[in-house]
Amino acid sequence: MNETILVLDFGGQYNQLIARRVREQNVYAEVLNYTTPIEEIKAKGYKGIIFTGGPNSVYDPASPTYEKEILELGIPVLGICYGAQLMAHLLGAPVKTAPVSEYGKTEVLVDDHEGILKYVALPEYGKDVTGCDKPGRTIMWMSHTDYIAEAPEGFHITAHTKDCPVAAMENTEKGLYAVQFHPEVMHSKEGSKVIRSFVRDACGCKGDWVMDSFIETQVAAIREKVGDGKVLLALSGGVDSSVAAVLLSKAVGKQLTCVFVDHGLLRKNEGDEVEAVFGPDGPYDLNFIRVNAQQRYYEKLKGVTEPEQKRKIIGEEFIRVFEEEAKKIGAVDFLVQGTIYPDVIESGLGKADVIKSHHNVGGLPDYVDFKEIIEPLRLLFKDEVRQVGLKLGLPDYLVFRQPFPGPGLGIRIIGEVTEEKVKMVQDADAIYREEVAKAGVDKEINQYFAALTNMRSVGVMGDHRTYDYAIALRAVTTDDFMTAESAKLPWDLLERVTSRIVNEVDHVNRVVYDLTGKPPGTIEFE
Numbered sequence: 251m252n253e254t255i256l257v258l259d260f261g262g263q264y265n266q267l268i269a270r271r272v273r274e275q276n277v278y279a280e281v282l283n284y285t286t287p288i289e290e291i292k293a294k295g296y297k298g299i300i301f302t303g304g305p306n307s308v309y310d311p312a313s314p315t316y317e318k319e320i321l322e323l324g325i326p327v328l329g330i331c332y333g334a335q336l337m338a339h340l341l342g343a344p345v346k347t348a349p350v351s352e353y354g355k356t357e358v359l360v361d362d363h364e365g366i367l368k369y370v371a372l373p374e375y376g377k378d379v380t381g382c383d384k385p386g387r388t389i390m391w392m393s394h395t396d397y398i399a400e401a402p403e404g405f406h407i408t409a410h411t412k413d414c415p416v417a418a419m420e421n422t423e424k425g426l427y428a429v430q431f432h433p434e435v436m437h438s439k440e441g442s443k444v445i446r447s448f449v450r451d452a453c454g455c456k457g458d459w460v461m462d463s464f465i466e467t468q469v470a471a472i473r474e475k476v477g478d479g480k481v482l483l484a485l486s487g488g489v490d491s492s493v494a495a496v497l498l499s500k501a502v503g504k505q506l507t508c509v510f511v512d513h514g515l516l517r518k519n520e521g522d523e524v525e526a527v528f529g530p531d532g533p534y535d536l537n538f539i540r541v542n543a544q545q546r547y548y549e550k551l552k553g554v555t556e557p558e559q560k561r562k563i564i565g566e567e568f569i570r571v572f573e574e575e576a577k578k579i580g581a582v583d584f585l586v587q588g589t590i591y592p593d594v595i596e597s598g599l600g601k602a603d604v605i606k607s608h609h610n611v612g613g614l615p616d617y618v619d620f621k622e623i624i625e626p627l628r629l630l631f632k633d634e635v636r637q638v639g640l641k642l643g644l645p646d647y648l649v650f651r652q653p654f655p656g657p658g659l660g661i662r663i664i665g666e667v668t669e670e671k672v673k674m675v676q677d678a679d680a681i682y683r684e685e686v687a688k689a690g691v692d693k694e695i696n697q698y699f700a701a702l703t704n705m706r707s708v709g710v711m712g713d714h715r716t717y718d719y720a721i722a723l724r725a726v727t728t729d730d731f732m733t734a735e736s737a738k739l740p741w742d743l744l745e746r747v748t749s750r751i752v753n754e755v756d757h758v759n760r761v762v763y764d765l766t767g768k769p770p771g772t773i774e775f776e
């Protein structure tokens with residue numbers, strides 16, 4: 251097993267982020283719920299343990315807690331926010347409602363540059379790094395209403411704030427560390443130094459989690475598991491399924507068959523791009539089947555205007571098409587799924603992610619004859635999946651592709667979907683993407699696309715009256731796609747895109763920019 255840090259989840263909203271930050275230090279981290287038995291934790295051989303934050307109060311008897319023994323295993327422990335308070339509470343120190351709660355960026359005064367604060371707020375880092383103008387101070391993100399009123403016996407306070415007497419404390423002899431702030435969020439300017447010191451210095455990890463070795467060990471593990479069996483993968487052209495495909499191809503070559511269903515609702519040229527990479531002329535050793543199901547989908551969608559019904563038809567049709575192909579191939583031994591670590595955390599920790607449940611096709615097991623599922627990416631975060639993709643030689647445009655919904659352009663055409671409308675939205679979207687990339691702002695936006703409204707309006711083109719469709723442009727910034735804000739795109743860029751779309755795309759005479767946030771809007775239009 252790689253050196254591993256356990257992130258013990260007490261219900262904090264940043265649990266995934268903590269694991270991500272640890273992995274940035276090239277140390278593998280896994281997230282488990284606080285209900286995990288201590289015997290299991292002992293058996294795993296963790297190099298360190300991090301208690302996450304959480305919304306509760308440790309002095310409430312119903313709050314999540316853990317056996318005190320976990321602090322006596324000789325494994326270094328870092329408590330963050332609620333986790334820090336829990337550590338104090340387990341050790342008999344008073345945790346109380348703070349007279350003043352702290353929320354947001356907060357100035358932290360470092361009393362001792364030692365332990366995990368060794369590299370924080372050093373005099374040589376001035377205002378630019380920390381946002382503070384005095385040495386010995388730094389800015390960290392706080393979000394708490396309780397606080398540790400006094401440090402437990404044997405602990406040394408290493409930082410405080412104006413309202414919080416124990417912002418950081420440690421007992422280096424016992425390997426116990428606690429911070430009231432959140433080093434994992436990006437607003438904590440020097441947060442990554444705290445994480446680094448904990449995993450590298452306190453836990454003694456060397457940093458053996460790198461993508462090269464991940465690929466090697468996965469390839470070996472897949473080979474061993476698959477033997478000479480047959481493997482089937484539904485390729486969508488998205489990042490996860492593409493990376494899973496190349497990893498499998500590297501491991502078992504032609505034993506892998508990828509089925510790519512072109513439902514006619516993909517972005518402009520996307521079907522051909524996927525074929526160019528994975529098809530017979532591409533660099534990978536695998537069997538590639540492209541199913542051109544465009545007309546079939548257009549037929550099914552004829553006259554349908556209700557969004558949920560459209561989604562259902564597209565989803566069901568996908569299953570039908572895939573089922574037919576699977577039948578042609580016959581029984582397979584393994585089915586590949588592109589599950590990634592955030593999905594594992596969400597399902598594994600028993601939290602419902604309402605937004606996602608209806609989004610994903612949700613596995614194919616019911617109608618494909620197979621013995622076992624392979625999930626080669628289940629340990630990776632999205633950006634790690636991307637790193638693996640790049641290392642395996644996938645082109646940038648596939649690796650950095652924006653999120654694209656399963657129902658594709660079907661939910662970006664308001665109302666009835668027709669082949670003509672698909673072409674309109676594809677052309678408009680291609681222009682939009684081209685101009686955004688040219689303006690160099692694509693990296694600042696998390697998702698952007700053109701949609702076709704079903705509104706027609708009057709315009710004038712040359713000397714002629716027109717009565718044509720309006721394209722809506724959407725661009726959002728977001729951390730998690732659950733909430734989003736409209737992106738403040740440069741005005742001249744919007745004008746350029748508008749002018750090109752009305753000139754180059756037939757039957758479009760108007761372009762609007764959607765300023766709605768989520769909530770109340772959703773990112774997609776249907």
Ligand code: XMP
Pocket residue numbers: 605608609610653654655656657697731732768771772773774775
């Ligand atoms: P909404 O429109 O719900 O979208 O604000 C949030 C994010 O989810 C994507 N999305 C989907 N992804 N299947 C998917 O795989 C779907 O049915 C689906 N619907 C929305 C959307 O593109 C955005 O990134």
